[in-house]
Amino acid sequence: MKITVNRAEDILRNAANKRILVVGDLMMDRFVYGSVSRISPEAPVPVVHVSHEKSMPGGACNVASNLLALGGKAAMAGIVGKDGVGDDLKSQLSDSGVALQAVIDTDEYPTCVKTRIVAEQQQVVRVDREEYLQISSDSLTSFCRLVEKEIEQADGIIIEDYGKGSVQQEVVDTVIKAAEEKEIPVGYDPKDDHILKMEGVSVVTPNRKEAFGSAGIAEGKPTANPLEDAALLEVGKVLDEKWKARHTLITLGPHGMLLLNQGDEAQHIPTRAREVFDVSGAGDTVIATYVLTLACGATYLEAAELSNFAAGVVVGKLGTATCTQKELIDYMVAHANEL
Numbered sequence: 001m002k003i004t005v006n007r008a009e010d011i012l013r014n015a016a017n018k019r020i021l022v023v024g025d026l027m028m029d030r031f032v033y034g035s036v037s038r039i040s041p042e043a044p045v046p047v048v049h050v051s052h053e054k055s056m057p058g059g060a061c062n063v064a065s066n067l068l069a070l071g072g073k074a075a076m077a078g079i080v081g082k083d084g085v086g087d088d089l090k091s092q093l094s095d096s097g098v099a100l101q102a103v104i105d106t107d108e109y110p111t112c113v114k115t116r117i118v119a120e121q122q123q124v125v126r127v128d129r130e131e132y133l134q135i136s137s138d139s140l141t142s143f144c145r146l147v148e149k150e151i152e153q154a155d156g157i158i159i160e161d162y163g164k165g166s167v168q169q170e171v172v173d174t175v176i177k178a179a180e181e182k183e184i185p186v187g188y189d190p191k192d193d194h195i196l197k198m199e200g201v202s203v204v205t206p207n208r209k210e211a212f213g214s215a216g217i218a219e220g221k222p223t224a225n226p227l228e229d230a231a232l233l234e235v236g237k238v239l240d241e242k243w244k245a246r247h248t249l250i251t252l253g254p255h256g257m258l259l260l261n262q263g264d265e266a267q268h269i270p271t272r273a274r275e276v277f278d279v280s281g282a283g284d285t286v287i288a289t290y291v292l293t294l295a296c297g298a299t300y301l302e303a304a305e306l307s308n309f310a311a312g313v314v315v316g317k318l319g320t321a322t323c324t325q326k327e328l329i330d331y332m333v334a335h336a337n338e339l
Contacts, residue, residue, distance in 0.1 A: 003305045005332050011306070012325050014296035015071035019099075020288075021150050022067070023175060024060030024160030024167055024189075026078040026103070027112035027130070028089050031055075036119045048119045057093055058114060060160035062322075063189075064098045066288035069322035070310075072295075075154065077102035077147045078166050079109065079133060086111040102146040109133050112164055133165025144174040151178040156185045156295035158287055159201075163191035176200040187291040188245070189283060190214060199244040202294065203303075205287045207251045211235050214242070226258045226268050236260040247300050251286055251311070259304045267301065269308050285314045285323055309335070 034048040057065055064074035076098050080086035082105045089111060094100055112130040116123050135143075151157065157179055161167040176199075179186045185202040190210055198204065212219040212231075215238040223229040232250070239248050240262055248260040256271040289307040298306065306328070313323040313331050 003302050005329060005336065007302070008306060008329060008332055011293050011296045011298045011302065012071060012328070015292060015325070016073075018155040018292060018295045019073040019075060019153055020067050020156045020158060020292055020295065021075045021077060021102075021147075021154040022060050022063045022158045022160055023077040023102075023147060023171060024063070024158070025112065025133075025162040025164035026057075026061050026076065026080050026089060026166070027059035027114060027162070027164070028085050029056050029058030029062070030113060030115040032115060032117045034117075034119050036124075046119065046124060048117055048124060055088065055092075057089055057096075059112065059162050059164075060158075060166075061089065061093060061098075062284040063158055063160050063288045064093065065096065066285050066310075066322045067292055068097055069324045070289060070292055070328070071325045072292045073097075073099075075099035075102065075150050077143075077150055079104050079106055079135065079143065081105070081109045081111040082107040083111055085113055099150075102143075102150045104139070104143055104146070106133075106135060106139070108135070109165075130164060135165075140168065140170055144170055147171065147174050148178050151175070151182065151184075154182075154184060156291045157187070158291050159186065159188045160284070160287070161189060161191045161194055161196070163194045167194070167196070169196055172196050172198065185291055185294040187287045187294075188243075189287045201243065201245040203247040203249055203287075203290060203300070204239070204243050204245045205249045205251065205283065205290065206239075207283060208232070208253065211239060211248075211250045215239055222252065222255055224255070226252055226255055227266060232258065233266060236266060249286070249290065249304055249307070251283060257286075257304060257308055259301065261300065267304075269304055271308070271312065282311050282315050285310050285321075289323070289328075 034050040036046040067074040115127040188201045188204045215235040250258045257269040259267045286307045289310040290303045293303040310323040314321040
């Protein structure tokens with residue numbers, strides 16, 4: 001089955017009426033851009049002459065940004081520090097139209113910041129300022145109540161786990177229970193070293209490294225055809241049993257995606273990327289597109305194919321990026337002979 005441009009337009013036409021709640025680790029992405037013309041006399045490292053800088057919502061916030069770009073509505077649930085970065089982050093999100101009723105502040109945790117130094121369209125180094133979130137049991141219970149309240153208005157939920165502490169088992173249990181009662185889809189973007197029970201989730205979207213790590217299997221060299229990659233298929237079976245998700249979508253970079261349905265034959269979705277400048281945030285685009293289009297009435301395979309096209313758009317951009325409805329449709333039109 002191959003999705004058509006007309007079918008994609010029909011699905012995305014419903015996006016404006018769909019509100020997706022993103023639960024996860026909020027952080028700020030900072031980019032410092034410049035040029036390199038010499039090596040430092042102090043150490044064998046490039047000297048970057050800074051030309052400009054910018055900051056934008058990152059981590060789970062980038063999923064919300066992708067939802068808005070695709071024409072949907074977005075709400076955030078997460079925790080930030082009581083600091084200037086947290087204030088700036090909330091201000092940027094609010095100004096863009098993201099609902100923040102389930103975002104709480106804490107003075108025991110600094111807002112996470114990832115700073116990327118970029119020269120000549122190449123990332124030179126990344127500097128992280130972060131601490132693992134630890135909050136009291138009372139605060140966690142209050143947070144879960146806010147999440148429950150937000151789900152009352154949601155048409156879908158995305159759990160975006162960067163392993164910083166916002167996504168805990170109590171939070172996951174709250175999401176799954178409320179989503180099952182409302183019969184709305186839940187997507188989970190995992191962190192490979194963070195073990196959580198996920199039974200009842202609609203789809204899990206690990207990349208290849210995360211999939212092997214979560215399955216506890218050593219990652220080998222990928223084959224050209226993922227359907228002939230015995231180790232990868234074994235990982236899929238392990239994750240089916242471990243997560244008990246209805247579907248698992250493993251992103252494979254240049255090899256596209258592998259969609260695994262409980263008990264059904266695996267399906268390979270070839271990559272749609274024409275050129276790759278930066279893979280930062282591509283996973284966020286995948287899960288945002290997947291859950292939003294599910295909420296809009298897409299089948300699991302249609303959602304996977306649309307996510308694949310959206311990923312092809314964002315990896316062709318520099319920095320943490322998003323994909324608009326128009327860019328997605330235009331990209332599909334450019335690949336029309338492959339549909």
